[in-house]
Amino acid sequence: MAIIGNQAGPQRIEPPADGENGEPVVLGGAKGNWFRRVGWSHLVGVLALAFSIFPILFVVSAALNPDGTLSSSQLFPSDISFDNFAETFSGSFPRWFLNTLIIGVASAALSMFISACAAFAFSRFRFTGRRLGLIGVLLIQLFPQFLAIVALYLIFTEITELWPPIGLNSVTGLLLLYLGGALGVNTWLMKGFFDTIPKDLDESAKVDGATHAQVFFGIILPLVKPILAVTGLLGFIAAVNEFLIASVFLTDDSVKTAAVGLYGLVADAQTRNANFGLFAAGAVVLAIPTVLLFQYLQRYIVGGLTAGAVKG
Known part of the structure; x- marks a missing residue:
């Protein structure tokens, strides 16, 4: 709340109200709309990252897999070995x-x-x-x-x-x-x-x-x-x-x-x-x-x- 002086005397300026309860306006949108405004972009980014990183993780895990075969390759190998590199x-x-x-x-x-x-x-x-x-x-x-x-x-x-x-x-x-x-x-x-x-x-x-x-x-x-x-x-x-x-x-x-x-x-x-x-x-x-x-x-x-x- 602010007071501004002029020729007619000081005046009160009330903050803007929203609705019947007189709650102040929240700039940027109402509560609960975070996903609609920016949350979906985070979800798309996570999905794109998972889609891109999956083949990389699979190849790296296959390289570290001591069995060294396609049929035994796993996304997260149980054993790690550098025999394939050697x-x-x-x-x-x-x-x-x-x-x-x-x-x-x-x-x-x-x-x-x-x-x-x-x-x-x-x-x-x-x-x-x-x-x-x-x-x-x-x-x-x-x-x-x-x-x-x-x-x-x-x-x-x-x-x-x-x-x-x-x-x-x-x-x-x-x-x-x-x-x-x-x-x-x-x-x-x-x-x-x-x-x-x-x-x-x-x-x-x-x-x-x-x-x-x-x-x-x-x-x-x-x-x-x-x-x-x-x-x-x-x-x-x-x-x-x-x-x-x-x-x-x-x-x-x-x-x-x-x-x-x-x-x-x-x-x-x-x-x-x-x-x-x-x-x-x-x-x-x-x-x-x-x-x-x-x-x-x-x-x-x-x-x-x-x-x-x-x-x-």
């Missing part, structure tokens, strides 16, 4: 894991750099065919890369005869193939982010005598760290998890990726049950680099995904 690292998995890391890191780094160069050109320069080039890059990305698997296989078959180091059953050849599939999406994503950077910075640097390369490496790249982190993370995840193309181009055991090698453990119906523990252990180990990289780049991810949508 047996996994005693075979060909370390070589597969190393090949996967090499392809993932090289593919992410090269695609990130090339896409940044292309996005800088499309964002800052005005040249003949610029709009047509952007539309062409976008249209090409509408078709999945696997549609061209037959043509790509025939091309790499010819390349293998001419230059085996970049042909079939080579890490370099698969890396070149991954680069072609990731440039379009990354270029468009980076181009939208580059457009949000004021061009006055470029012009000020050019007035001081800076070249295009100095502007790109000295001014632009330090300002676009969030989008570089996002494209690098997406490229690494795509290369590590890719299976279809790698299974066609890599048949030699020494150059297989972890995804292709682990699939071979459970591909045969007769050995699928016995090797499931090894498969689960390899899958858990393969997920560790992605989780660590995501945690390291987490501070850049939100800004990199949203800032490019402000200005196209």
Whole structure:
């Protein structure tokens, strides 16, 4: 209750009442409506979390299950053992894991750099065919890369005869193939982010005598760290998890990726049950680099995904 003075004298202002009992109005809704207002969102979040975490828990429990079979796997194993991990690292998995890391890191780094160069050109320069080039890059990305698997296989078959180091059953050849599939999406994503950077910075640097390369490496790249982190993370995840193309181009055991090698453990119906523990252990180990990289780049991810949508 407050008292306000004026020419007519002090006046009392009573708090607003609700209903016959004169109860004050409760801002934000009546009692008992918590679930209707915000409670349902908590329920949806819990259900989504349970749906997402169930396969992860199942794979982790299967990796820790000493029996190592699909039929004996439980969500919460009664006994815990690291025998599956030890047996996994005693075979060909370390070589597969190393090949996967090499392809993932090289593919992410090269695609990130090339896409940044292309996005800088499309964002800052005005040249003949610029709009047509952007539309062409976008249209090409509408078709999945696997549609061209037959043509790509025939091309790499010819390349293998001419230059085996970049042909079939080579890490370099698969890396070149991954680069072609990731440039379009990354270029468009980076181009939208580059457009949000004021061009006055470029012009000020050019007035001081800076070249295009100095502007790109000295001014632009330090300002676009969030989008570089996002494209690098997406490229690494795509290369590590890719299976279809790698299974066609890599048949030699020494150059297989972890995804292709682990699939071979459970591909045969007769050995699928016995090797499931090894498969689960390899899958858990393969997920560790992605989780660590995501945690390291987490501070850049939100800004990199949203800032490019402000200005196209």
